Amino acid sequence: MKGERILLTGGAGFIGLRLARRLAEAGAKLTLVDDLSRGRRDEEAEAFFARPDVTFVQGDLCDPATLERAGGPFDTIVHLAAVIGIQVSEREPVRVLRTNAISTIRVVDRWLAQEGGRLVFASTSEVYGALLGAVPLAVPSPESVPVGVRDTGISRYSYAASKIFGETLVRQAAQAGGRTALVVRPHNVYGPRMGWNHVIPQMSLRALRGEDPFRVFGADETRAFCHIDDFTRAVELLLERDETGLFHVGTDRETRIGDLARMLLEAAGHRVWTVDVPSQQGSPPRRCPDLGKLRAATGYEPQVTLEAGLAETFAWYKRHAEAHPEDLQMEATP
Numbered sequence: 001m002k003g004e005r006i007l008l009t010g011g012a013g014f015i016g017l018r019l020a021r022r023l024a025e026a027g028a029k030l031t032l033v034d035d036l037s038r039g040r041r042d043e044e045a046e047a048f049f050a051r052p053d054v055t056f057v058q059g060d061l062c063d064p065a066t067l068e069r070a071g072g073p074f075d076t077i078v079h080l081a082a083v084i085g086i087q088v089s090e091r092e093p094v095r096v097l098r099t100n101a102i103s104t105i106r107v108v109d110r111w112l113a114q115e116g117g118r119l120v121f122a123s124t125s126e127v128y129g130a131l132l133g134a135v136p137l138a139v140p141s142p143e144s145v146p147v148g149v150r151d152t153g154i155s156r157y158s159y160a161a162s163k164i165f166g167e168t169l170v171r172q173a174a175q176a177g178g179r180t181a182l183v184v185r186p187h188n189v190y191g192p193r194m195g196w197n198h199v200i201p202q203m204s205l206r207a208l209r210g211e212d213p214f215r216v217f218g219a220d221e222t223r224a225f226c227h228i229d230d231f232t233r234a235v236e237l238l239l240e241r242d243e244t245g246l247f248h249v250g251t252d253r254e255t256r257i258g259d260l261a262r263m264l265l266e267a268a269g270h271r272v273w274t275v276d277v278p279s280q281q282g283s284p285p286r287r288c289p290d291l292g293k294l295r296a297a298t299g300y301e302p303q304v305t306l307e308a309g310l311a312e313t314f315a316w317y318k319r320h321a322e323a324h325p326e327d328l329q330m331e332a333t334p
């Protein structure tokens, strides 16, 4: 990693900033691109962007001029930028599809225009998640599970569809051009600074508001929550070993959403009754990655327990809400 020139898109976002920091600590020189549509130039980002081995370029990746400004060539291009989140997909499906498809086309074109270099693309477990519960699929799910959406007319699947396109484009471009590409499918990564549109920040928001009784949406569904430090370590291991192809990345410790709520309320010191509420339509009953391929390639093992990670994450959201009380007024969703 020492001296490696890395272009990382989505560098002001949740995963982007933490992964960039890990790669910089391993000796890489980073160019980060973000349009700040969701990522923030908060204190943590500003401190990192000020490092001499880091360059930050603000711009929309859909605009070809943005990647020209980023310079290059790069030894590695890590494409994380995307419009994400179920609520955004439901409200603005065309924006999700257009931004994620066009930005990925720009990044792939930029990659193919230079000599060599590898491309890393962040896909998502959602590429097969919509099929869980609809057709028989193995859970824990290996990389070989089929991908797809149940119905292209349902807005929430716009995100999954955009990522199916993205990973197909990246893998096909790699094969056609004799290049190497790595596609990772993150599974429920969580931690401080992850925005508000995920289950853990939303539960934290409702706990901080003192919701009583506390609603638990889809209490019997299970997910496998992977701490950001475990996720970024897995990606670093894949990069160090020059792995290519497709990898599921996460943890395989499955947790009932009801148990997640209990642990979070415990961390919050919020002692209230809970009430079970049906989950949103289309939400898969179980999701957990099969990590066999990742383990065999890298020896990776998740290390951060959910109890410790939740306590750290809730504490961050509490501090954040104290500094930004206006965030507590936002609409809470499941």
Ligand SMILES: NC(=O)c1ccc[n+]([C@@H]2O[C@H](COP(=O)([O-])OP(=O)(O)OC[C@H]3O[C@@H](n4cnc5c(N)ncnc54)[C@H](O)[C@@H]3O)[C@@H](O)[C@H]2O)c1
Residues within 6 Å of the ligand: 009, 010, 011, 012, 013, 014, 015, 016, 033, 034, 035, 036, 037, 038, 039, 040, 059, 060, 061, 062, 079, 080, 081, 082, 083, 084, 099, 103, 122, 123, 124, 125, 185, 186, 187, 188, 189, 190, 194, 195
């Ligand atoms: N967090 C998870 O659990 C998870 C799970 C599955 C997949 N992923 C994937 O990992 C990647 C990073 O996710 P995250 O959780 O850090 O999300 P994030 O929203 O925090 O980061 C994405 C960043 O991309 C930027 N961006 C969006 N559109 C852009 C554009 N047109 N030009 C430039 N920048 C743009 C946003 O401002 C944001 O900072 C995404 O591709 C996401 O699909 C994340």
